[in-house]
Amino acid sequence: MAPADDPVLTMRNVSKSFPGRPVLKDWNLDVGEGEILCILGPSGCGKTTLLNLIAGLLAPDAGEIRRPARLGYVFQEPRLLPWRTVRENIAFGLKARGVREEERRQVAGRLIGHMGLEPFADHYPHQLSGGMRQRVALARALAVDPELLLLDEPFKSLDVLLRLELVRLLVEEWRISPRPIIFVTHEVQEAALVAHRVLIMRGSPAQVAGAFTLGRSPAERRPEDPDVVHFAAQLYQELLAAAQTRP
């Protein structure tokens, strides 16, 4: 799925630098309806900054960002409220938007079901494993019915099986309601499994070292499919090249 005529997100000539370090310069990006965009790149190349700009947590020094009103954001760490239950944490984004309690409970209840969190609905984050916490964070992002979902290496600290399980859950959710997703990751396998389009970033200020696509729908891909394996290998080569040739 290529960027549509009417993109959900547009960034035009966006620049951002931190004292002594340019991160983005004249950056352009379109994300279309229902598109899963993966961003790969070496550590410290500005991927998180890019997401924070998109989420409005950072203001650009120059340029223009057009974003939808409802965003879901899953961070590297779960960032749950330690003093709220799983149910309340999932409903947090809704509460922030002024949704009534009854509806909040309904939405949270549905996501608790989807995510397999039933036994933990009234638990507090400190009672959960790392994987469960990140599941709650994903449910919290989905609860606001986001027009754009931002994922910042959300499964980074989890083991391979748990990661694949959560990726499967994510794709399943996407199949039911195909909203655009920007997925920042380190893992070429993850990217090959879920992305319509993969951008490889490198350098400072960051540039797009390459854009790669796989036509088949993410909902039909399996980790062992030849085209997925091949795509992952290609991404791995490109990532390696990007990491070695610093402009």
Place this chain on the structure above:
Amino acid sequence: MTSISPVERVWRYALGVAALLAIWSALATYYPTVLVPSPLETAQALAELASSGELFRQAGVSLARILVAFGISVLVGGTAGLLVGFRPRWHPLIQPAVSLAMSAPPISWLVLALVWFGTGSVTPIFTSVVVSAPVVFANVYEGVRALDPDLLAMARAYGARGRTLFEDVYLPALTPHLFAGLQVAASLSVRVGIMGELLGSDAGVGYALALSRIYLETPRVFAWVLVTVTLLALLEAGLVRTLQRRAEAWKRAR
């Protein structure tokens, strides 16, 4: 470090209290009543004060003043701590006043209050507030500075504002700091408040304490001291700890 069971803890507390009573009794047998009354004489004085209604009258006056002083301290100190916490540029402007209030001996504030307000309720309340409010301020300020920026960014990303932001993020995150401040402020409110009454009031436990001393009714002096300790326990264990246990109930979920 080995921990002890709750039951053993209670036993050991009882033992500690018994040891205190034993030492007190021993001293009372060596010294005349006017210097060290025995526990029994103190209990008799306490019973007299209770049956005449004097105890509850004076304790009521003191408790009301202490609660007012504690309330004002929490309100003023807490609000200032929040405001300055979110505007660190204000901190150097307000810190000299806070340092002055905290480092000057409470008795000097009492002397000033006597000059300004004379004897009455205002003097002990004013002195308590000047000493306790900065403690609440300092703790809340520290709490705001220690807020987790990652959690705040999350709240911002989901558009939390106003009441949701305060109730679900700020207030629970500030709870440990807030209660650390409330503990100290509660004990200061009682101790400084009673001291204020002792020198600068015409009613209350502190005033009754001073009067008993003048008439050399030492058993009553001891009785009023016990009343003061009880007031402190009411405020600290009865109010502050109970609120804290409720606010931090989530931590005990297993």
